[in-house]
């Protein structure tokens with residue numbers, strides 16, 4: 430049977446039916462209904478922060494960027510999903526790309542200062558694969574220049590450092606609840622922030638700037654989460670601790686089975702960080718040719734690993750004329766060598782063995 434890089438979790442069918450049953454009584458399907466308010470309260474506990482819930486992670490990021498003074502530059506990373514850069518560009522900002530750290534693939538705070546100009550409006554780093562950015566170092570640079578830090582935390586739901594939620598890092602954090610993420614609402618997203626003024630702006634941005642039946646105070650869009658999405662979230666949140674524990678077991682099996690394989694780098698755990706085991710990346714030291722050969726060998730066994738994040742955003746057709754990926758050599762090297770192996774709660778031990786066996790065989794040939 431086909432094994433993909435991930436498999437969307439689904440609650441028990443009857444459980445979801447019970448969860449949505451009330452909607453047939455109330456006929457209240459969106460606009461801050463009961464399910465949304467219940468999910469918002471649960472998420473505030475999980476994330477240790479107030480949250481606004483939106484249609485998807487991308488619109489959450491766009492809404493967050495809309496709160497900045499328009500125009501100017503945003504310092505960010507090219508080692509991410511297209512959404513991060515697209516949100517910056519679609520909101521009229523110019524992305525300025527910094528390189529990543531070779532050990533955890535997050536935005537390198539060391540090169541950051543040199544990228545800041547009088548036109549810089551914010552820093553948008555990305556937590557990747559369930560690993561966290563060096564928020565303290567990034568914060569120091571941001572504070573020196575009076576810049577807000579908005580994290581793309583799409584990969585970091587449920588991740589903590591010394592018990593502190595990823596949602597509390599920086600001025601705000603965007604989460605994605607897309608079907609392929611560790612926790613999902615089919616499509617969905619959130620912004621977590623402890624700044625009440627910012628939260629208020631996001632609430633307005635997601636609902637046309639409407640403050641009441643007779644007034645609209647700003648030019649907002651529509652990015653609300655509906656009741657069916659919220660109901661899926663309520664169900665999925667119940668099994669999330671179990672799901673993360675299962676992912677952890679898969680992660681540990683890979684670590685055992687891939688230990689000592691030559692030519693393979695696997696990022697080590699970050700001290701104090703409780704991961705969500707969202708992805709299992711491996712980086713082939715010899716780069717693209719070997720990575721692609723292994724990826725093809727897996728595909729012959731019906732195992733579909735993915736090259737997240739390859740190519741770099743700066744190498745996409747829509748950006749490659751404007752940006753130069755050779756300016757971020759670490760990101761380019763990691764991107765050329767990376768493969769994310771299948772990981773999801775129900776992935777069987779036998780499959781982890783099969784996948785690890787293919788890697789070992791191909792690299793020891």
Ligand SMILES: *Cc1c(COP(=O)(O)O)cnc(C)c1O
Pocket residue numbers: 485486487488509510512513555581583584604605606607616617618
């Ligand atoms: C999934 C993802 C997004 C976009 O989230 P959606 O909910 O799919 O819109 C943004 N950034 C990163 C890093 C992601 O993985």
